[in-house]
Amino acid sequence: MTWPRGWALSEDFWSPKESKNWNNFIQRVETQFQRSEIEGINFSPAIYDPIIKVKVTNGKMTVDMDSEAPGLDIYYSIDGSMPGIYSIKYVKPVELPAGNIMLRVVSYRNGKQIGHLIVLNPEELKKRAAEK
DSSP: OOTTHHHHHHHHHHSOGGGOOHHHHHHHHHHHHHHHHHHTOOOOOGGGSOEEEEEEETTEEEEEEEOSSTTOEEEEESBSSOOOTTSEEOOSOEEOOSSSOBEEEEEEETTEEOSOOEEEOHHHHHHHHHTO
16 A cells, blocks of 8 residues: 555655645556556555545435546446446436445446445445535
């Protein structure tokens, strides 16, 4: 888990505040990912993992998803299947049906899975809603 945290700290300490730009930083981190793969250096690609926020209103659970890295497509399933490019593509907040569903979410770029599969059961979704 040292990388990309080490690169982020370098960015924070060495770059003047007015020149910090998240999208530019992500592009440079992705270049570092490529270099690290060539050199056999382990790194965490967690910047590609979907960010899942849960909101409960009037007993109904709504999920909002995003990513830290731009240009990713997020796919999900609630029917027990594994999500992929032929699953439902996330475009707006999703109201989850009541019951014992399992939310599975993964991110893709250019048709290739790039993020980790995230699986959340109803209890985990409720915890996320309570963490506000």
